[in-house]
Amino acid sequence: MVTVPVSPYCELARWTLDRLSVAFTEECHAPFLHRLATRRHRGGSVVPVLDVGESSLTDARQVVDYYEGRAPEALRLFPADPAARAECRELFDAFFDELGVAVRAWAYAYQLPLRRSTAKAWIDGAPMLERVIVPVAYPLLAAIVKRSLKLGPDSIPQARRVIDASLERVEARLADGRRHLMGERLTAADLALATLMAPAVLPAEYRGPLPALDELPAAMRADVEGFRGRPAGAYVLRLFGEERGPLPA
Numbered sequence: 001m002v003t004v005p006v007s008p009y010c011e012l013a014r015w016t017l018d019r020l021s022v023a024f025t026e027e028c029h030a031p032f033l034h035r036l037a038t039r040r041h042r043g044g045s046v047v048p049v050l051d052v053g054e055s056s057l058t059d060a061r062q063v064v065d066y067y068e069g070r071a072p073e074a075l076r077l078f079p080a081d082p083a084a085r086a087e088c089r090e091l092f093d094a095f096f097d098e099l100g101v102a103v104r105a106w107a108y109a110y111q112l113p114l115r116r117s118t119a120k121a122w123i124d125g126a127p128m129l130e131r132v133i134v135p136v137a138y139p140l141l142a143a144i145v146k147r148s149l150k151l152g153p154d155s156i157p158q159a160r161r162v163i164d165a166s167l168e169r170v171e172a173r174l175a176d177g178r179r180h181l182m183g184e185r186l187t188a189a190d191l192a193l194a195t196l197m198a199p200a201v202l203p204a205e206y207r208g209p210l211p212a213l214d215e216l217p218a219a220m221r222a223d224v225e226g227f228r229g230r231p232a233g234a235y236v237l238r239l240f241g242e243e244r245g246p247l248p249a
Contacts, residue, residue: 001014001017001050002041002043006122006208006210008199010060011195011208013050016188019077030122031144033130034047043056048060060096064077064191091192092192098166102159103159103196103199105151105155112142112146115142119134119138124208167197170235174231194239197227197232197236200224204241213225
């Protein structure tokens with residue numbers, strides 16, 4: 001599986017595969033430089049790309065759907081009931097297409113000016129050549145990321161509005177005391193929420209590189225502490241702690 005390890009979409013694929021006990025090898029790359037690897041495996045600019053032999057899965061949603069359809073009933077990530085399944089799918093897609101995009105924009109708007117720490121995260125697990133290139137070419141790579149994400153002066157407040165609306169929706173669902181978003185059972189909606197919100201709450205169990213809280217700019221740190229203090233943020237941290245577990249030794 002070709003990844004940019006810091007990406008929460010890659011964490012969604014990793015967690016899905018781990019939960020379903022699917023063995024895989026992760027090939028880590030830096031942003032933009034990953035494209036040569038994804039193209040070798042019939043992918044494009046999006047990560048992750050998982051080569052399954054006869055074909056390639058070219059984003060995390062395809063990974064979830066592919067293995068969901070092959071998992072034993074007890075491990076399925078979507079409910080069997082058609083109405084509940086449709087509801088779970090709608091939540092999953094909203095987190096995938098809206099929350100994850102907003103969190104990514106929010107995080108990079110804060111982090112791109114921090115050359116040293118961002119470059120360090122980008123080269124985590126990457127091949128040696130990329131470890132040499134990224135620190136030198138960082139201004140160019142950061143400009144590419146900024147342009148591709150269309151980041152501007154209003155990106156942080158715009159992203160915050162989407163994030164806050166998503167968290168309010170989560171909190172409304174959890175207000176009745178249910179254990180998970182769809183009831184008592186963990187589903188794909190929970191995994192999408194947890195992984196795609198992870199850069200905004202910094203769970204210790206995240207399998208990719210994330211900065212420490214005290215490394216963040218003051219404004220970003222205040223946002224993270226605010227997200228953590230909300231019921232939805234606490235729920236994300238609980239999911240990582242109870243369902244993702246400690247990092248492998």
